[in-house]
Amino acid sequence: xxxxxxxxxxxxxxxxxxxxxxxxxxxxxxxxxxxxxxxxxxxxxxxxxxxxxxxxxxxxxxxxxxxxxxxxxxxxxxxxxxxxxxxxxxxxxxxxxxxxxxxxxxxxxxxxxxxxxxxxxxxxxxxxxxxxxxxxxxxxxxxxxxxxxxxxxxxxxxxxxxxxxxxxxxxxxxxxxxxxxxxxxxxxxxxxxxxxxxxxxxxxxxxxxxxxxxxxxxxxxxxxxxxxxxxxxxxxxxxxxxxxxxxxxxxxxxxxxxxxxxxxxxxxxxxxxxxxxxxxxxxxxxxxxxxxxxxxxxxxxxxxxxxxxxxxxxxxxxxxxxxxxxxxxxxxxxxxxxxxxxxxxxxxxxxxxxxxxxxxxxxxxxxxxxxxxxxxxxxxxxxxxxxxxxxxxxxxxxxxxxxxxxxxxxxxxxxxxxxxxxxxxxxxxxxxxxxxxxxxxxxxxxxxxxxxxxxxxxxxxxxxxxxxxxxxxxxxxxxxxxxxxxxxxxxxxxxx
Numbered sequence: 243x244x245x246x247x248x249x250x251x252x253x254x255x256x257x258x259x260x261x262x263x264x265x266x267x268x269x270x271x272x273x274x275x276x277x278x279x280x281x282x283x284x285x286x287x288x289x290x291x292x293x294x295x296x297x298x299x300x301x302x303x304x305x306x307x308x309x310x311x312x313x314x315x316x317x318x319x320x321x322x323x324x325x326x327x328x329x330x331x332x333x334x335x336x337x338x339x340x341x342x343x344x345x346x347x348x349x350x351x352x353x354x355x356x357x358x359x360x361x362x363x364x365x366x367x368x369x370x371x372x373x374x375x376x377x378x379x380x381x382x383x384x385x386x387x388x389x390x391x392x393x394x395x396x397x398x399x400x401x402x403x404x405x406x407x408x409x410x411x412x413x414x415x416x417x418x419x420x421x422x423x424x425x426x427x428x429x430x431x432x433x434x435x436x437x438x439x440x441x442x443x444x445x446x447x448x449x450x451x452x453x454x455x456x457x458x459x460x461x462x463x464x465x466x467x468x469x470x471x472x473x474x475x476x477x478x479x480x481x482x483x484x485x486x487x488x489x490x491x492x493x494x495x496x497x498x499x500x501x502x503x504x505x506x507x508x509x510x511x512x513x514x515x516x517x518x519x520x521x522x523x524x525x526x527x528x529x530x531x532x533x534x535x536x537x538x539x540x541x542x543x544x545x546x547x548x549x550x551x552x553x554x555x556x557x558x559x560x561x562x563x564x565x566x567x568x569x570x571x572x573x574x575x576x577x578x579x580x581x582x583x584x585x586x587x588x589x590x591x592x593x594x595x596x597x598x599x600x601x602x603x604x605x606x607x608x609x610x611x612x613x614x615x616x617x618x619x620x621x622x623x624x625x626x627x628x629x630x631x632x633x634x635x636x637x638x639x640x641x642x643x644x645x646x647x648x649x650x651x652x653x654x655x656x657x658x659x660x661x662x663x664x665x666x667x668x669x670x671x672x673x674x675x676x677x678x679x680x681x682x683x684x685x686x687x688x689x690x691x692x693x694x695x696x697x698x699x700x701x702x703x704x705x706x707x708x709x710x711x712x713x714x715x716x717x718x719x720x721x722x723x724x725x726x727x728x729x730x731x732x733x734x735x736x737x738x
């Protein structure tokens with residue numbers, strides 16, 4: 243398919259899906275724009291006395307050192323090799339592929355001064371699932387995501403490693419297998435590859451699209467818990483939410499009211515008011531939705547932007563050095579999403595606690611024989627441990643900054659750290675969803691033979707198809723991991 247000029251978050255997510263596999267190509271119009279942009283740059287650097295940052299100068303605080311014409315190729319290769327010093331855990335392959343896609347997308351704006359052959363090689367890598375191995379640590383979220391994008395660039399030079407056919411292999415070996423030549427970087431190209439926010443943006447995109455899906459699934463899980471706990475439907479009446487018309491709050495209340503309306507379990511009345519973790523779901527879930535919606539606006543702007551430096555404006559006869567590589571917009575929304583995700587998990591753990599507490603005709607710890615059996619006692623401990631870790635991860639990265647490059651780069655966003663820790667929270671919340679789903683189903687069984695609404699009964703049956711009711715203590719880790727896999731499959735089914 244041709245890469246369009248504008249992408250939504252859903253389209254970017256779809257392009258990185260494995261089923262169906264999508265092959266990318268550039269339109270003739272975009273190819274011409276990239277070629278014209280490159281030709282303009284080549285003419286400009288041949289002019290007597292021409293000095294342009296990173297094109298024929300050193301980098302960072304070395305920006306005032308001019309590089310001779312015959313050393314420009316060496317300058318660009320040196321840049322990639324010296325900056326490929328990532329460390330820490332390997333980035334998940336699906337996010338590496340997203341980083342690759344977003345770098346291609348950046349170059350289609352035709353303001354980076356790269357040759358078409360560079361863009362085509364990145365597209366070939368994407369189309370053949372030659373995915374660079376990238377590491378979590380090494381970017382400050384300004385000057386570009388330097389170390390991660392250097393690792394993204396190594397395979398063009400036959401260096402580094404790639405994911406290919408289910409294995410990690412040396413890039414040079416894979417290039418030989420595919421019959422691809424090792425490329426030589428020319429003026430500006432190494433800098434264009436390394437500058438940009440694609441590492442932080444890939445994490446932002448993956449987190450946001452998954453968070454929006456979580457928002458939808460959490461309504462069903464929370465409603466199942468409400469049924470099991472014998473909650474009132476009245477806190478979800480539209481009249482309450484119409485007088486405080488936050489969009490997320492109204493949306494959540496509507497969905498939960500529809501999930502509960504018509505249930506046989508509505509006749510039970512255990513209290514005049516239910517605990518906040520049940521009664522205030524519209525207010526809490528809805529506030530998180532507002533955060534995800536705001537994040538989506540920022541992310542879609544960044545997806546469709548050019549974020550490298552300097553920028554080559556051939557139609558305007560300008561080569562300008564600025565700061566579009568600075569990822570502050572992403573750093574802020576990543577920290578915002580981290581808090582919003584953690585709050586979904588916080589209130590979820592509180593519902594688990596209420597369900598195992600031995601109230602409202604439910605047995606202590608949801609064990610048919612409490613005492614002899616511990617039931618779901620330690621499941622709640624696990625949830626509490628995960629929630630506590632999330633709180634620790636919520637310390638904002640965006641308020642941190644460390645001076646680098648001899649003071650030239652004196653304020654950085656730390657968006658990359660914001661992204662990797664937010665992704666850990668995202669994965670933790672999947673586990674919390676699984677814990678609540680499993681706990682709610684255990685409690686729900688004690689309400690039988692009464693029936694809930696068709697949608698909630700269907701969710702209950704999906705769990706029971708793989709995870710039976712716990713009659714007596716058994717190895718719960720296996721049940722919890724099965725529940726995580728079910729949650730992931732349910733999330734994959736949700737269309738945003």
